[in-house]
Amino acid sequence: MNRRRREYGAYYHLVAELRLDRDRHLNYFRMNAEQMDHILSLIGGQLTRQTTNYRQSIEPKQRLQVTLRFLGTGESFTSLAFQYRLGTSTVAESVHTTCQAIEQQMMALQFPRPTxxxxxxxxxxxxxxxxxxxxxxxxxxxxxxxxxxxxxxxxxxxxxxxxxxxxxxxxxxxxxxxxxxxxxxxxxxxxxxxxxxxxxxxxxxxxxxxxxxxxxxxxxxxxxxxxxxxxxxxxxx
Structure with missing residues (x-):
């Protein structure tokens, strides 16, 4: 099932459609597409994995989208794994890595030390x-x-x-x-x-x-x- 990710996975179909509908995109991710792209520009480098002859790496944008969906709804890793056709461990690793990258790259910017x-x-x-x-x-x-x-x-x-x-x-x-x-x-x-x-x-x-x-x-x-x-x-x- 996961090998048919590009044919049926939410990232390649549902999410692609949502970018054409601003209101539904906001409702699904609790964030508009422009805000998502801005976050990706800051942390995308930390989410990039190497593609090998044995495995196609998961795109940084897909890792971010899975994480935002998890944070916005509290859906289980298992549920997200079925929707995006990813392994449950891949979803868990994506969420943890993305949250860590957001903290490292954005915390000081969004929450500067109070004066x-x-x-x-x-x-x-x-x-x-x-x-x-x-x-x-x-x-x-x-x-x-x-x-x-x-x-x-x-x-x-x-x-x-x-x-x-x-x-x-x-x-x-x-x-x-x-x-x-x-x-x-x-x-x-x-x-x-x-x-x-x-x-x-x-x-x-x-x-x-x-x-x-x-x-x-x-x-x-x-x-x-x-x-x-x-x-x-x-x-x-």
């Missing part, structure tokens, strides 16, 4: 656009279910009674991600957060800390604000 000036600019936009002062971003997280690593005990066991790692992401006032953290712990003070600054219109009151905002799943901290607990809005007298 105090960057945080001040974000806070200024939050104030101007959302009328919220001293805000560095909105945070949310997701539990990514995993198979418990060997000899890890209850380290990855969560309150939902599954094993997972936590993905945290911080977004600015324009909904753009500015910082991501996966599977480990961090502190806000390690992110070059600016020194406390007086709130707009606060007069003679002292400076206040810069903060991030999150939902009720997060704890209340000096650097993190969350809603009041419960479903009722408190009444002020």
């Amino acid at each position: 105090e000036d960057m945080w001040r600019a974000i806070a200024s936009t939050f104030w101007g656009k959302w009328n919220f002062p001293n805000c560095l971003g909105a945070i949310d997280g997701k539990h990514v279910t995993i198979v418990s690593p060997a000899h890890s005990g209850s380290l990855f066991f969560n309150y939902k009674k599954t094993f997972s790692i936590v993905l945290l992401a911080l977004a600015d006032a324009d909904y753009r991600f500015t910082f991501v953290q996966v599977g480990d712990f961090g502190r806000a003070k390690g992110l070059s957060v600016p020194a406390d600054f007086p709130l707009p219109g606060s007069g003679v009151r002292g400076p206040m800390p810069y903060i991030i905002v999150g939902d009720s799943a997060f704890p209340l901290k000096t650097y993190l604000m969350r809603p009041f607990p419960g479903n009722r809005i408190p009444r002020w007298r």
Whole structure:
């Protein structure tokens, strides 16, 4: 079956048609063709494999497309292997290699190390656009279910009674991600957060800390604000 990849594989037929339909391409890959080509121009060299007399190598673009489909939908490696007429191990290797290449070539470009000036600019936009002062971003997280690593005990066991790692992401006032953290712990003070600054219109009151905002799943901290607990809005007298 896999030897007839060029006759029936999704890469040579379905994906080729999708490039002619921008909306369906975006729906299938969560990305338009121009964005995909841009990523390929950055990481294609790391995805290239040598063709031999015994085996035709898988094109870098096909490796990228399989990876984007996996990341966009969570389809299993086995399902993707059937669609693209690839070996399951080839799909797995493609996903791992492509993700590693994206991290190496694009992480510093897309997520530059935060600076105090960057945080001040974000806070200024939050104030101007959302009328919220001293805000560095909105945070949310997701539990990514995993198979418990060997000899890890209850380290990855969560309150939902599954094993997972936590993905945290911080977004600015324009909904753009500015910082991501996966599977480990961090502190806000390690992110070059600016020194406390007086709130707009606060007069003679002292400076206040810069903060991030999150939902009720997060704890209340000096650097993190969350809603009041419960479903009722408190009444002020």
